[in-house]
Amino acid sequence: MDALNNFFFIALPYIAFVVFLIGTIFKYRLQKFKFSSLSSQFLEGKKLFWGSVPFHWGLMILFFGHLFAFLIPKSIILWNSEPLRLLFLEISSFIAAICVFVGLILLYIRRLTDERIRMVTTKMDIFIELLLLFIIFTGMYTAVFYRWGSTWFASVISPYLKSVFRLSPEISAVSAMPIMFKLHIIGAYLLILMTPFTRLVHFLVYPLNYLWKPYQQVIWNWNKRKVRSPKTPWSIHRPKNN
Amino acid sequence: MDVRSQISMVFHLDKCIGCHTCSIACKNIWTDRKGAEYMWWNNVETKPGTGYPTKWEDQEIYKGGWEKNMGKIRLKGAGKAKGLLNIFHNPHLPVIDDYYEPFTYKYLNLIESPEEDTQVTARPVSMITGKPIDIKMGPNWDDDLSGTPDYARNDPNFKNLSAGEQEAMFQLERMAMFYLPRICNHCLNPACVGSCPSRAIYKRGEDGVVLINQNVCRAWRMCVTACPYKKSYYNWGTGKSEKCILCYPRLESGQAPACMHSCVGRIRYLGVMLYDASQIEAVANSDDEDLIKRQMDMILDPFDPKVIASAKKNGIADSTLKAAQDSPTYKFVKEWGMALPLHPEFRTMPMLFYVPPLLPVMATLSNNDVESQKDTLNPISKFWERATKYDASMDNIFGTVDDARFPLKYLANLFSNGDEELIKITLKKLMAVRLHRRDVTVGDLSKEMVAESLKEVGLDTEMADAIYYLTSLAKFDDRFVIPAAHREQAIEMTEFTGDRKGDAGFGFTEHPARGL
Numbered sequence: 142m143d144a145l146n147n148f149f150f151i152a153l154p155y156i157a158f159v160v161f162l163i164g165t166i167f168k169y170r171l172q173k174f175k176f177s178s179l180s181s182q183f184l185e186g187k188k189l190f191w192g193s194v195p196f197h198w199g200l201m202i203l204f205f206g207h208l209f210a211f212l213i214p215k216s217i218i219l220w221n222s223e224p225l226r227l228l229f230l231e232i233s234s235f236i237a238a239i240c241v242f243v244g245l246i247l248l249y250i251r252r253l254t255d256e257r258i259r260m261v262t263t264k265m266d267i268f269i270e271l272l273l274l275f276i277i278f279t280g281m282y283t284a285v286f287y288r289w290g291s292t293w294f295a296s297v298i299s300p301y302l303k304s305v306f307r308l309s310p311e312i313s314a315v316s317a318m319p320i321m322f323k324l325h326i327i328g329a330y331l332l333i334l335m336t337p338f339t340r341l342v343h344f345l346v347y348p349l350n351y352l353w354k355p356y357q358q359v360i361w362n363w364n365k366r367k368v369r370s371p372k373t374p375w376s377i378h379r380p381k382n383n
Numbered sequence: 384m385d386v387r388s389q390i391s392m393v394f395h396l397d398k399c400i401g402c403h404t405c406s407i408a409c410k411n412i413w414t415d416r417k418g419a420e421y422m423w424w425n426n427v428e429t430k431p432g433t434g435y436p437t438k439w440e441d442q443e444i445y446k447g448g449w450e451k452n453m454g455k456i457r458l459k460g461a462g463k464a465k466g467l468l469n470i471f472h473n474p475h476l477p478v479i480d481d482y483y484e485p486f487t488y489k490y491l492n493l494i495e496s497p498e499e500d501t502q503v504t505a506r507p508v509s510m511i512t513g514k515p516i517d518i519k520m521g522p523n524w525d526d527d528l529s530g531t532p533d534y535a536r537n538d539p540n541f542k543n544l545s546a547g548e549q550e551a552m553f554q555l556e557r558m559a560m561f562y563l564p565r566i567c568n569h570c571l572n573p574a575c576v577g578s579c580p581s582r583a584i585y586k587r588g589e590d591g592v593v594l595i596n597q598n599v600c601r602a603w604r605m606c607v608t609a610c611p612y613k614k615s616y617y618n619w620g621t622g623k624s625e626k627c628i629l630c631y632p633r634l635e636s637g638q639a640p641a642c643m644h645s646c647v648g649r650i651r652y653l654g655v656m657l658y659d660a661s662q663i664e665a666v667a668n669s670d671d672e673d674l675i676k677r678q679m680d681m682i683l684d685p686f687d688p689k690v691i692a693s694a695k696k697n698g699i700a701d702s703t704l705k706a707a708q709d710s711p712t713y714k715f716v717k718e719w720g721m722a723l724p725l726h727p728e729f730r731t732m733p734m735l736f737y738v739p740p741l742l743p744v745m746a747t748l749s750n751n752d753v754e755s756q757k758d759t760l761n762p763i764s765k766f767w768e769r770a771t772k773y774d775a776s777m778d779n780i781f782g783t784v785d786d787a788r789f790p791l792k793y794l795a796n797l798f799s800n801g802d803e804e805l806i807k808i809t810l811k812k813l814m815a816v817r818l819h820r821r822d823v824t825v826g827d828l829s830k831e832m833v834a835e836s837l838k839e840v841g842l843d844t845e846m847a848d849a850i851y852y853l854t855s856l857a858k859f860d861d862r863f864v865i866p867a868a869h870r871e872q873a874i875e876m877t878e879f880t881g882d883r884k885g886d887a888g889f890g891f892t893e894h895p896a897r898g899l
């Protein structure tokens with residue numbers, strides 16, 4: 142048992158993070174063409190709406206919720222000191238989880254039943270969808286049967302995750318956790334591990350900078366005006382377009 | 384003044400024979416690939432008709448282009464807020480059925496089938512799923528179908544034509560149509576660029592070609608919605624959007640784009656135009672009535688010393704300036720004022736201009752005065768002999784433009800944002816040149832009448848001859864004036880030659896840097 146715990150909660154996170162970092166950087170630099178959300182809305186748009194929208198928004202809420210609880214656990218504990226607020230937090234996160242769960246199932250059905258979508262489905266898509274379903278299911282199970290996860294996540298799991306990042310993993314707390322919750326964490330590590338090999342990379346390039354960029358964009362391969370200006374050093378290189 | 388150069392195009396619609404050679408040339412070079420089968424970067428539509436994708440001009444459906452709201456323009460169906468909020472599901476994205484599902488036939492069946500009692504057939508199969516399909520639509524599905532209820536009558540440009548006017552267009556004897564070849568307009572205020580959240584689309588500074596960087600595109604597919612001309616296409620195979628690249632690799636080696644090179648009717652012209660980039664925003668925001676005029680004003684005179692000086696300051700090469708002075712598009716658009724942009728009300732400021740067609744408009748003379756012509760009615764083929772000469776009696780040739788069989792309003796909806804006067808004057812110019820040439824070659828017209836008609840539209844005989852030359856006789860090099868920067872210096876568009884000095888010639892793709 143100890144060996145298993147050591148592997149899943151000490152070795153796996155490091156493997157996952159290293160593969161994630163190297164893999165995504167490698168992919169971004171050398172296989173940029175593969176960096177895409179690979180949207181299939183063009184082939185089928187109606188069923189996609191009912192799956193994609195709840196899935197993505199729900200996932201965003203859950204992702205930032207987890208991130209928040211990990212980075213500033215104190216604030217969550219403080220917030221939860223009032224039972225009504227705790228209930229509100231738990232229920233709203235659970236609704237988000239249901240959205241993700243239902244959305245995923247609809248997406249999965251669409252992927253398997255729609256003729257056209259089947260043509261743009263890879264084995265990796267299926268794998269990742271099942272993995273996500275697994276993670277969300279174990280997460281929901283934990284939320285229902287091991288109550289007030291938002292509180293104990295902040296006080297138990299955040300320290301563990303932080304210890305992982307501090308390179309001195311402290312796993313006694315997670316080792317004592319129920320199996321469903323352990324599976325949830327393991328699923329999450331697997332997801333991180335697999336990210337660079339799947340379409341999931343698109344969440345890394347969510348185009349937030351669009352908000353502050355001007356609408357129009359003109360690029361000179363070779364800006365003669367700039368090059369000829371005496372202030373420009375002669376060694377100036379062209380901007381990279383491709 | 385911030386002078387930039389732009390490769391612009393003029394299509395002379397009277398000359399288009401609707402042969403689709405252009406579309407095929409483009410398809411063969413660029414879009415004959417998986418995921419791109421349905422794309423026609425160049426397509427030719429029959430007008431009136433619904434076009435490709437179906438009813439693309441109806442922005443209530445597709446939400447393309449810019450719209451003016453409280454004095455400022457914004458994207459109708461995309462933009463910062465809408466784009467990012469709709470990123471998981473874009474409600475205005477056309478789906479493949481709006482274009483057509485690409486298909487092929489099982490030709491091998493015809494050869495490999497064993498002997499049977501029944502005739503072997505080559506069934507159509509979808510090029511997406513590979514399964515047999517019922518073909519509902521295909522490329523140019525509404526080709527030449529003017530007058531049909533499903534296509535011509537659903538043309539969005541009929542929006543403000545009365546029922547009577549529409550009916551008149553569809554009477555069997557009067558029915559007319561023309562062809563509208565379309566490519567990406569390489570706009571000055573491109574909606575596709577504005578809508579791209581990952582900033583993958585850009586306008587090339589050197590020549591204004593609008594391109595999508597395939598390495599940066601992330602399939603957010605906002606450009607497909609935003610381009611009001613539906614000239615940005617989503618490749619469902621690669622998960623990247625693609626569009627017409629104006630054959631820039633050909634341009635850079637001094638060749639005309641494939642569609643233009645192969646054009647059978649020789650309707651296409653391509654050349655440099657200089658424009659003042661500092662005005663783009665103001666012009667795009669101008670009032671509906673002024674849009675065309677202000678876009679035309681933005682295009683600068685390449686002979687003006689002031690323009691030349693500031694162009695040089697911006698690093699525009701002398702050879703490009705020379706190309707701008709010889710540019711056939713500058714002549715059609717600015718000097719002669721004969722070419723208009725397609726749907727200027729979308730406010731993208733297209734740089735592809737059309738000489739509107741005169742022929743479908745003129746051919747109605749026979750409808751005048753039926754009674755007095757009765758004696759010339761050919762009893763067998765039932766046409767009025769005198770009236771078949773389409774220049775007719777000449778007395779009030781311009782009068783006929785108004786009761787043309789194509790209501791001017793229809794053409795105005797296409798090319799001038801509803802301004803019929805603008806269409807009328809353009810058509811009158813076309814007619815005046817014809818009258819002048821008839822006077823020169825046949826000489827059966829009254830000299831005063833010809834002189835009068837030229838004067839009315841502000842042309843002189845020299846100009847009329849020049850128009851005639853460029854329209855009918857122009858050689859390849861007159862129709863396509865491609866600046867030298869695109870030939871011997873083309874390498875500089877993408878590489879700093881200094882960087883490459885001393886590199887090993889052929890064979891190496893890696894910079895020969897010292898190993899560590």
Ligand code: SF4
Pocket residue numbers: 566567568569570573574575576593609610611612613614615626731
């Ligand atoms: S026609 Fe469409 S795709 Fe082409 S530049 Fe204009 S907005 Fe962009």
Ligand code: SF4
Pocket residue numbers: 398399400401402403404405406427562564645646647648649650
């Ligand atoms: S090749 Fe030329 S004449 Fe033929 S359809 Fe195309 S534009 Fe028209």
